[in-house]
Amino acid sequence: MSGLVVNRLSVSHGAISALRDVSFTVEPGQLAAVIGSNGAGKTTLLRTLSGLKDASSGNAEWNGREMLGAKPDVLVRRGISHVSEGKSVIPELTVKENLVLGGIWRANKSDTNAAIAEVVELFPRLGERMGQDADTLSGGERQMLAIGRALVSRPKLLLLDEPSLGLAPLVIEQIFETIDKLRHKLGLTVVLVEQNAMSALEIADTGVIINLGEVVASGKASDLINDPALRAAYLGY
Amino acid sequence: MQKVIETVLIGLSTGSIYALMSLAIVLVWRSTRVVNFAQAGQAMLSTYIGYEIATRSEVFWLGLVFAIAAGALIGAGVDYFFMRVLFKHATTGPAAVVAPVIATLGLLGLIRSAVGLIWGGDLRSIPAPVSRDGYTIGDTTLPFSPLNTLIIVSVCLVLIAISILFTRTNLGLALRASAYAPEIAQLAGIKTAQTRTIGWAIAGGVGGIAGMLITSYNFLSPNSLDLLLVFGFIAAVIGGLESMVGSVVGALILGVGLTFILNYVGTSLTFISGFLVLIVVLLVKPEGILGSRKGRRA
Amino acid sequence: MRKRLLFFILLGWVLLIVGDRVDELRVYQGAQISMYAIALSSIVLLTGYSGQVSLGNGAMMAVGGYAAALTLNNLQTPIWFAFLMSILASAIFGALLGASAARLSGPYLAGTTLALAVGLPALANQFGFLGGEQGILFDVGFPPERFGEEFSQYKWFFWIATFIALISLFITSNILHSRFGRTWRAIRGNSLAAELAGVHSARMKVLAFTISSAIAGLAGAVLAMTISLVSPGAYTLSLSFALVTGAVLAGISSLPGVMLGAVILVAIPEFADVVAHRLGDSEKVITHLPGLIVSVLLILSVIFTPNGPGENLRKHRKKKSAH
Numbered sequence: 001m002s003g004l005v006v007n008r009l010s011v012s013h014g015a016i017s018a019l020r021d022v023s024f025t026v027e028p029g030q031l032a033a034v035i036g037s038n039g040a041g042k043t044t045l046l047r048t049l050s051g052l053k054d055a056s057s058g059n060a061e062w063n064g065r066e067m068l069g070a071k072p073d074v075l076v077r078r079g080i081s082h083v084s085e086g087k088s089v090i091p092e093l094t095v096k097e098n099l100v101l102g103g104i105w106r107a108n109k110s111d112t113n114a115a116i117a118e119v120v121e122l123f124p125r126l127g128e129r130m131g132q133d134a135d136t137l138s139g140g141e142r143q144m145l146a147i148g149r150a151l152v153s154r155p156k157l158l159l160l161d162e163p164s165l166g167l168a169p170l171v172i173e174q175i176f177e178t179i180d181k182l183r184h185k186l187g188l189t190v191v192l193v194e195q196n197a198m199s200a201l202e203i204a205d206t207g208v209i210i211n212l213g214e215v216v217a218s219g220k221a222s223d224l225i226n227d228p229a230l231r232a233a234y235l236g237y
Numbered sequence: 238m239q240k241v242i243e244t245v246l247i248g249l250s251t252g253s254i255y256a257l258m259s260l261a262i263v264l265v266w267r268s269t270r271v272v273n274f275a276q277a278g279q280a281m282l283s284t285y286i287g288y289e290i291a292t293r294s295e296v297f298w299l300g301l302v303f304a305i306a307a308g309a310l311i312g313a314g315v316d317y318f319f320m321r322v323l324f325k326h327a328t329t330g331p332a333a334v335v336a337p338v339i340a341t342l343g344l345l346g347l348i349r350s351a352v353g354l355i356w357g358g359d360l361r362s363i364p365a366p367v368s369r370d371g372y373t374i375g376d377t378t379l380p381f382s383p384l385n386t387l388i389i390v391s392v393c394l395v396l397i398a399i400s401i402l403f404t405r406t407n408l409g410l411a412l413r414a415s416a417y418a419p420e421i422a423q424l425a426g427i428k429t430a431q432t433r434t435i436g437w438a439i440a441g442g443v444g445g446i447a448g449m450l451i452t453s454y455n456f457l458s459p460n461s462l463d464l465l466l467v468f469g470f471i472a473a474v475i476g477g478l479e480s481m482v483g484s485v486v487g488a489l490i491l492g493v494g495l496t497f498i499l500n501y502v503g504t505s506l507t508f509i510s511g512f513l514v515l516i517v518v519l520l521v522k523p524e525g526i527l528g529s530r531k532g533r534r535a
Numbered sequence: 536m537r538k539r540l541l542f543f544i545l546l547g548w549v550l551l552i553v554g555d556r557v558d559e560l561r562v563y564q565g566a567q568i569s570m571y572a573i574a575l576s577s578i579v580l581l582t583g584y585s586g587q588v589s590l591g592n593g594a595m596m597a598v599g600g601y602a603a604a605l606t607l608n609n610l611q612t613p614i615w616f617a618f619l620m621s622i623l624a625s626a627i628f629g630a631l632l633g634a635s636a637a638r639l640s641g642p643y644l645a646g647t648t649l650a651l652a653v654g655l656p657a658l659a660n661q662f663g664f665l666g667g668e669q670g671i672l673f674d675v676g677f678p679p680e681r682f683g684e685e686f687s688q689y690k691w692f693f694w695i696a697t698f699i700a701l702i703s704l705f706i707t708s709n710i711l712h713s714r715f716g717r718t719w720r721a722i723r724g725n726s727l728a729a730e731l732a733g734v735h736s737a738r739m740k741v742l743a744f745t746i747s748s749a750i751a752g753l754a755g756a757v758l759a760m761t762i763s764l765v766s767p768g769a770y771t772l773s774l775s776f777a778l779v780t781g782a783v784l785a786g787i788s789s790l791p792g793v794m795l796g797a798v799i800l801v802a803i804p805e806f807a808d809v810v811a812h813r814l815g816d817s818e819k820v821i822t823h824l825p826g827l828i829v830s831v832l833l834i835l836s837v838i839f840t841p842n843g844p845g846e847n848l849r850k851h852r853k854k855k856s857a858h
Contacts, residue, residue: 346829
């Protein structure tokens with residue numbers, strides 16, 4: 001089966017269980033929003049999918065191939081990119097260097113340069129700041145740089161961890177608009193982890209709600225938004 | 238006035254060798270968060286290998302090439318066979334923090350004794366590639382010799398090569414990214430464990446050069462590089478322990494400063510002065526002369 | 536406290552009897568064991584309890600050794616006063632160093648103390664009154680006549696060293712079991728939490744450094760006594776290596792473990808001698824084999840039992856009882 005299939009995934013931090021029997025699927029080209037409160041296990045889910053953390057049981061397939069057990073550097077080569085929590089850029093490097101980093105695993109440098117040119121086209125603001133150190137960027141620009149770096153590796157599956165974290169409401173709106181535009185333009189499959197439930201579900205095709213390490217509801221994003229019980233319990237209004 | 242200039246020149250020559258050692262310490266510290274005390278041992282073993290080649294072939298440069306290669310291999314080996322195992326085992330308990338430091342100390346001891354067993358404790362010297370006699374102007378002979386010039390020039394070349402490697406190549410970018418943010422580097426597709434081993438190899442090679450250069454005007458013995466380790470460490474601390482540029486600047490300052498004390502006060506105070514510099518820097522400006530964040534970047 | 540006192544008195548009595556029944560070499564080694572036990576206890580207090588790494592205990596011992604020798608030679612004082620001065624001098628030195636060290640974390644402190652271990656003993660070469668490479672004599676004199684003619688010089692060393700070791704270990708063990716010991720452990724575990732609980736962690740660290748240094752200095756004077764000399768060659772970097780090894784083998788935070796560590800440190804050269812004879816008595820082997828064994832032991836124990844062999848035993852037992 002193509003797309004992302006997560007099947008009965010369990011993960012633990014030592015003796016504490018972080019995720020129990022988590023299952024969901026994402027069709028190719030779709031955006032799934034993973035919603036849950038702080039500590040629900042959303043970040044652990046992404047870290048496990050991208051190979052940073054080991055699962056204790058279960059499996060996860062991308063386009064029919066097992067992902068678990070592979071290291072991040074292998075998964076990147078298979079088209080899976082993870083933008084980790086909190087504007088994941090390296091502040092000591094320049095904007096250009098951060099972008100080059102996204103394609104550093106390629107043998108062919110000109111591929112990377114072409115990919116960087118595309119990213120700059122998507123985010124013209126980065127193009128104006130190529131020579132600056134990344135820590136001179138604003139919060140929103142950093143988030144764009146982090147996503148841009150992931151795009152340089154030309155991923156098919158993008159794992160985004162709380163892109164709205166620590167940003168002003170206006171900027172958050174922009175980021176979500178950008179994500180939505182990007183995934184349609186590039187045909188990306190996206191797993192978007194968010195606390196900001198409404199904004200995420202609005203651009204999502206499907207939604208997965210996680211609480212205390214377990215999936216409590218999943219389905220079409222529009223259904224989740226309109227379910228009054230879920231709204232009250234998990235979406236916070 | 239002439240004495241001042243001489244002192245500065247000799248100081249730069251000494252300081253440039255310190256620079257190589259402190260650079261090696263900083264390279265490893267940035268990637269592994271360990272001050273590698275075995276660096277002196279690794280450099281010493283590489284120098285013995287270079288010494289064997291240089292005395293047999295009677296070509297200093299061939300010895301230098303072998304010393305660099307040996308240093309790189311030893312450095313990579315130490316990381317691959319030693320540090321990786323260590324980090325897998327020593328993860329908890331009161332000793333977890335001190336274990337890596339103590340382990341590199343054990344490695345220093347191991348290499349010293351092993352070299353002692355193979356080569357014995359007697360002093361050896363490597364014929365210098367150029368004259369050690371000072372330049373003469375008119376009928377005064379300066380203490381500054383062609384060998385000093387050679388040392389300064391070679392260290393400059395090494396530093397240029399390293400800065401090109403770090404700022405212009407993908408390997409350099411991978412090394413910096415892995416040092417600053419291992420997780421992001423990993424997510425970008427860098428094999429961080431391998432990259433770290435390469436960093437250790439570069440540090441080892443640089444240490445090998447330092448050992449060969451200092452031995453070209455000094456004796457070689459199982460503990461002849463101990464003081465170089467100490468001064469290299471002090472220089473690295475002056476530079477903030479994070480910054481490669483800082484470590485080089487620190488080494489030159491230290492080299493020139495100690496040579497002034499040597500020439501104007503006497504030998505007896507050089508070590509004490511170096512040690513006092515270390516204490517003062519740590520107390521007054523522990524983040525190093527270049528400041529921590531700025532320094533980290535260079 | 537009273538139990539502990541009783542234990543030490545008993546231990547002393549047993550050692551006294553044993554000392555009468557073994558040959559001269561063993562008696563001499565007994566003195567060395569006592570010396571190492573004192574030196575190792577200083578590392579246990581510093582690293583095991585207050586969590587600071589010092590690689591420069593050889594340098595601290597040198598301070599104590601030279602202080603004792605200078606006192607005895609220049610002031611013609613009684614021996615006990617020389618030992619007292621070794622404690623005092625190294626305590627002052629340790630307090631000064633500790634005051635700067637308390638602000639240093641792991642790698643800086645390790646590097647600074649290593650620098651001392653490399654450089655400090657060599658200073659003797661540069662100052663005339665320290666006697667250069669030959670060093671200066673440190674002669675505690677013959678055993679008192681009332682012990683009889685049979686009483687050998689080595690046995691006298693053994694008595695003094697062991698007497699000092701017992702007193703020093705007794706005091707150290709009381710310190711470690713006191714409020715101070717607990718506070719150090721708290722700082723080592725979590726400096727911030729201890730700070731919030733109203734502990735002056737910097738002051739406590741300086742105190743640990745000072746006491747540890749004083750104990751090391753005393754060990755340095757005892758070492759000087761057993762070889763009748765203080766010289767740079769007695770307080771080498773290898774000595775510092777050996778002490779760290781002994782402390783790790785002892786289980787870095789276990790005071791009783793220092794006895795084991797001390798015995799191992801004395802056994803290593805003897806073992807190396809045996810091996811060297813088998814290998815044909817080359818001078819290289821005799822000089823460098825002990826260092827090799829020490830380093831290999833240090834590396835293996837740091838990798839496999841970083842918290843001391845005792846820790847592994849405890850873990851093993853826990854696993855067993857869990858089944």
